[in-house]
Amino acid sequence: MRSPIVRTSARVISPFLFLAGLYFAAHGFLLPGGGFQGGVLLASGAILLLLTHGREKVIRLEENIDWFETVGLVIFLVAGLIGLFIGGAFLYNLSPGTPMWCIVLDVVIALKVFAGILALFIYLFGLGEVRGC
């Protein structure tokens, strides 16, 4: 994994993966896609960086990964509760007629899935232990 070809191409490809993930998440109301798929794409970009550049590049992400997860769930829950108080039903659509509700929930789900898949990868494969790859 220390080959310069692999490292350079990963560095080139991963921003596009992040961009594609955000695009899929934010355009879920127009195109096939959505929060889960966008989150997995985001996570694949991060995993590519993690595999090729070692743990040091993503160590801050790894320390905060459970916060990402929890914050995503709490935002979803708070959105549902706001709908409960305003519209009278849990997860009531706060913006009827406009796709804002879908966009916000999709991006939140994407961030949460991103943190989740990355955490699965890091902890299940023991990558936190690997120093030099």
Add this chain to the structure above:
Amino acid sequence: MGATERTKKLVSLGVVLIIGLLIITGLGLEYQDKEDSPVQEYLEENYEETGAVNLVESVLLDLRAYDTFGEVIILYIAIAGVIILGKELRKNKDPGGEKR
């Protein structure tokens, strides 16, 4: 011994089939009224209600938002378990141990 096993299997198969038939006929699942079902109504009014062109997304986040919420919670619990186990394993492993 083999014969009793076979009769047991046949009896359980029959029971399953009968229960399935009862559920299908009892709940009226054998035919679907496509014209005036609530789903059809939703499909027609979907765009005005959610503003989402993608029908799947509007169903996932508006009509079946509970379902999505449950998926998110399941993912959260699974990953919380993985993180807890991973941290415990990392803590218990001796620092000079074998390298993975």
